[in-house]
Amino acid sequence: xxxxxxxLFLWQGLGELASKFLLPSIPGPVLGLILLVVxxxxxxxxxxxxxxxxxxxxxxxxxxxxxxxxxxxxxLPELKTHALAVSTALLVSxxxxxxxTAVVLKVFWYLSLxxxxxxxxx
Amino acid sequence: MNExxxxxxxxxxxxxxxxxxxxxxxxTYQLGYVLYVRAKRNPIVNPVAISVVLTCIIISVLxxxxxxxxxxxxxxxxxxxxxxxxxxxxxxxxxxxxKGKIFHMWVALMAGSTVxxxxxxxxxxxxxxxxxxxxxxxxxxxxxxxxxxxxxxIHVSPTLTAVxxxxxxxxxxxxAPYILNALxxxxxxxxxxxxxxxxxGLGITRAFSVNEEAxxxxxxxxxxxxxxxxxxxxxxxxxxxxxxxx
Numbered sequence: 001x002x003x004x005x006x007x008l009f010l011w012q013g014l015g016e017l018a019s020k021f022l023l024p025s026i027p028g029p030v031l032g033l034i035l036l037v038v039x040x041x042x043x044x045x046x047x048x049x050x051x052x053x054x055x056x057x058x059x060x061x062x063x064x065x066x067x068x069x070x071x072x073x074x075x076l077p078e079l080k081t082h083a084l085a086v087s088t089a090l091l092v093s094x095x096x097x098x099x100x101t102a103v104v105l106k107v108f109w110y111l112s113l114x115x116x117x118x119x120x121x122x
Numbered sequence: 123m124n125e126x127x128x129x130x131x132x133x134x135x136x137x138x139x140x141x142x143x144x145x146x147x148x149x150t151y152q153l154g155y156v157l158y159v160r161a162k163r164n165p166i167v168n169p170v171a172i173s174v175v176l177t178c179i180i181i182s183v184l185x186x187x188x189x190x191x192x193x194x195x196x197x198x199x200x201x202x203x204x205x206x207x208x209x210x211x212x213x214x215x216x217x218x219x220x221k222g223k224i225f226h227m228w229v230a231l232m233a234g235s236t237v238x239x240x241x242x243x244x245x246x247x248x249x250x251x252x253x254x255x256x257x258x259x260x261x262x263x264x265x266x267x268x269x270x271x272x273x274x275x276i277h278v279s280p281t282l283t284a285v286x287x288x289x290x291x292x293x294x295x296x297x298a299p300y301i302l303n304a305l306x307x308x309x310x311x312x313x314x315x316x317x318x319x320x321x322x323g324l325g326i327t328r329a330f331s332v333n334e335e336a337x338x339x340x341x342x343x344x345x346x347x348x349x350x351x352x353x354x355x356x357x358x359x360x361x362x363x364x365x366x367x368x
């Protein structure tokens with residue numbers, strides 16, 4: 001558990017450094033993520049400690065953004081004024097996002113199976 | 123209230139301590155999670171939404187300013203970055219399972235996240251939402267930890283972005299099965315990918331409970347979408363901002 005956390009903190013730290021000195025437009029943790037993926041691909045396996053901690057984080061990711069979301073209190077009056085616009089935008093956008101992603105992927109996948117250079121069927 | 127009773131002294135002591143904010147945050151989430159599991163992981167019973175609403179009610183009733191609450195809750199908040207780094211694991215595990223599909227996924231993700239941003243921003247703007255609201259629509263289809271990082275970089279409210287992200291996750295997890303069935307998409311990996319882009323965290327939990335392949339693809343799609351948006355959004359916006367008037 002602790003071992004996995006230490007690894008994550010180290011990659012996060014590396015990412016923060018890279019963000020500060022090399023690529024300021026990308027958040028440090030995202031760079032840490034990219035570096036860790038590259039490392040895992042080179043190494044060819046995930047060690048069990050890291051896997052365990054990453055799994056916990058994924059399961060309870062939601063808890064971590066509660067503190068920030070509670071800040072919605074500060075925006076309540078503004079949200080009330082624009083409630084209809086905001087909810088319509090979110091609803092329509094979710095439907096379109098899921099629909100478009102699925103349809104593009106399906107169409108593109110079948111096109112490439114049909115015309116691709118010997119893609120294997122699965 | 124004027125008399126200083128011992129109990130109120132204890133209360134004053136406790137409410138000034140970071141521990142109090144941590145207890146509210148964790149206890150309400152725990153309660154939300156228990157209800158969520160009891161409701162057979164029905165996405166309407168979203169543990170995050172329950173925790174946020176209860177915490178808002180509690181600190182409003184106690185007249186605790188948000189800044190004060192955040193002083194304590196920031197210890198939880200801090201782990202967002204670490205959780206983002208941890209997304210590397212599902213992305214890597216996904217890479218191993220989907221050789222030959224990565225390019226297709228990438229194209230679909232680009233299409234999906236472009237549509238997501240443009241539709242949300244355009245509708246919100248067209249219906250007259252304030253700049254604050256419209257700006258926070260940009261990153262809402264990205265998983266919250268990354269979305270908030272992006273929000274800071276593009277100078278929009280991380281709080282509103284987080285709230286919109288949570289609502290998007292709920293809506294997506296509730297609606298995804300209907301949308302995908304209506305479109306006759308039956309392959310689990312395609313369903314998973316669409317859910318990862320549209321419904322992120324909550325959708326993934328649901329995808330995993332229905333089909334493992336869908337869950338893996340959803341995790342990977344969520345991670346990849348987050349990385350792509352984190353890299354692409356600030357760049358695109360720098361060029362587009364003058365035309366959008368935001």
